[in-house]
Amino acid sequence: MPAPEATTHSVPNAIEINGLTKTYAGSGNNPPKQALKGLDLAIPTGSIFGLLGPNGAGKSTTINILAGLVRKSAGRVTIWGFDQDVNPRQSRAAIGVMPQELNIDPFLSPRASLEVQAGLYGVPKSERWTDELLDLVGLTEQAESYSRHLSGGMKRRLLLAKALVHRPQILVLDEPTAGVDIQLRDMLWRNVRRLNEQGMTIILTTHYLEEAEEMCDRIAIIDRGELILSEETQSLLGRTDSKTLVVDTGDARTLPALPEGSRAERRADGRLAISYAPSRLPTDGLIDAIRAANLPIRDIAVEAPDLEDVFLRMTSGDRAKGA
């Protein structure tokens, strides 16, 4: 169990990372690799926090340092108010990590795996919640089977349960839905939301930007070992100040005269697409212009930018092109 002091106090930031640096030693022909270059990051208590970045950005390195699996080269990591270097036991007790790899002992049953894990964290028998955990992740029926007989999805469920044995305040999920089916994904997100509602801070990495947009209230983007931004998801999506008004004008194909600052084109399906900056041009001004051009409006929709647009603009791809 977490140390008593870890359970009774609350902190504004579940995790604080300051000047975090990691250089992996080189080997053979490979030079040393600086994976993190002085990362600063605060993860507010109670959030569902998305850590995003292109391949090789340093996400796994960050998570593995939080989990105590990789040693940082420099910097400070505070977990639930406990400095990892000063109070390693308490900081470890406050966090549970569901790793990417399916690292499960094939000869233990799910129940035994959870009991062993609880033992590793020093959870007294009277405080274990093995049955509840098995139920939570839908493994009650398989509780006594050999883990090697579990499907990939079931192994992932078991990893989630293992991350929770010591009732951590913070749950970290590293690419939890990579390659999983929709059913498992839904189970995972239902549980994540429920745990978050009960007060648990959730940190996840994902390659699925739609998923981050849907699940996370706050998102940090890192790239090449540096923080690019850390913002509320909504404000991040508002950053691009660009929307597209899409109008079905039936058979009419002319382009209307539009206010300055907007741009119209016909899409392959014949619909009129007008891109504009909502902060400068109100949508109804565009609709007036379409009416003034005597174009029928059969259907109308406004497309807002999604996280993918923001992400591509903020990370290496576009920055390298000078965008």
Ligand SMILES: Nc1ncnc2c1ncn2[C@@H]1O[C@H](COP(=O)(O)OP(=O)(O)OP(=O)(O)O)[C@@H](O)[C@H]1O
């Ligand atoms: N054990 C290691 N030894 C040497 N270099 C490493 C090691 N682990 C990671 N790296 C390098 O550090 C950089 C950051 O890797 P990391 O796995 O943290 O990125 P990531 O953002 O998680 O990427 P991905 O999305 O591909 O998992 C990469 O350039 C990677 O090649």
